[in-house]
Amino acid sequence: MKLSRVAFLGMGLMGGSLAWALKDEVRSLAAADPDAGTRGLVRSAGWLEKITAHPGEILPGADVIILSAPVGEIIKLIPRLSDWHPGPALVFDIGSTKCDICQRLSTLPPRFDGFGAHPMCGKAVGGFSHADPALFRGATFAFCGLDRTSDRARAFANQLARAVGARPWWVDAVQHDAWVGATSHDAWVGATSHLPYLMAAAQVLVTPEEAEPLMGPGFQSTTRLAGTPRDMMMDVLSTNRSFLLTHLQNIQQRVADMEALIREGKFHELRAMLDEAANRKDRWDKEA
Secondary structure, eight states: OTTOEEEEEOOSHHHHHHHHHHTTTSSEEEEEOSOHHHHHHHHHHOOOSEEESOGGGTGGGOSEEEEOSOHHHHHHHGGGHHHHOOSOEEEEEOOSOOHHHHHHHTTSOTTEEEEEEEESOOOSSOSGGGOOTTTTTTOEEEEEEOTTOOHHHHHHHHHHHHHTTOEEEEOOHHHHHHOBOSGGGOBOHIIIIIHHHHHHHHHHHHSOGGGGGGOOHHHHHHHGGGGSOHHHHHHHHHHTHHHHHHHHHHHHHHHHHHHHHHHTTOHHHHHHHHHHHHHHHHHHHHHO
8 A cells, every 4th residue: 555646536524534544654645626625725735746626637647546525426437437547546435325336336447446435434514624634543444345346455445444543344335325234333324324414404403493592412412413514415315215214214113102102101111212222322332
């Protein structure tokens, strides 16, 4: 990895954070971003070799291409890589959903060696101005291999994750979008990433504005994700729709169960349900 010339397409929160975390781990860093304000911030940071609006200006000299744009843009960028890069190159994304992206990566010419990736971390705010090289420390870095992914690409992915302080974890793309496997990852990715955003937004929408003086730390912590950039989340929600609908149905059933227990005065059973939730959360926290 120390010899790699890395090009990022997208310098938002995740791309900026990963590039910053890798600046002393690779031979060179360059990036392309369509937003002039973002390019100005990147230039001011001073640790990228080059920042441009045009991918074609940086990709030919890259050994590694990291697609760090929003999911919808990643899907549009993939078919154009073969026009911008003569190859060979290792290419992967860091988008939040994997099935559509991995399918498109599989259609690239054989000179591209690729896989999908998703660092399980982030912030409720976006943009390069919020980039943080420590963002990945202690997080799971999920990787989704293609049928054609080489051993070299897998080794690079594992090395990259460890270089930024994350834990590499390989999972099938369909499983990633539907669920995140066993052991310490006993949760569904839609439930752990996408559903909380919708729940935070719903909590805000059902809270009257007159209650603002009573909005303490509990309200602030449970609604934090409602401020996540909408353009990014719409891409995520639209590309994981089927699994997300399942999660929404499941949580509606849980809420209905709680409502019934409260209505019927069955507080002993409600306590048992809440104890189960608390115990599960405590176990996850200890395993993290």
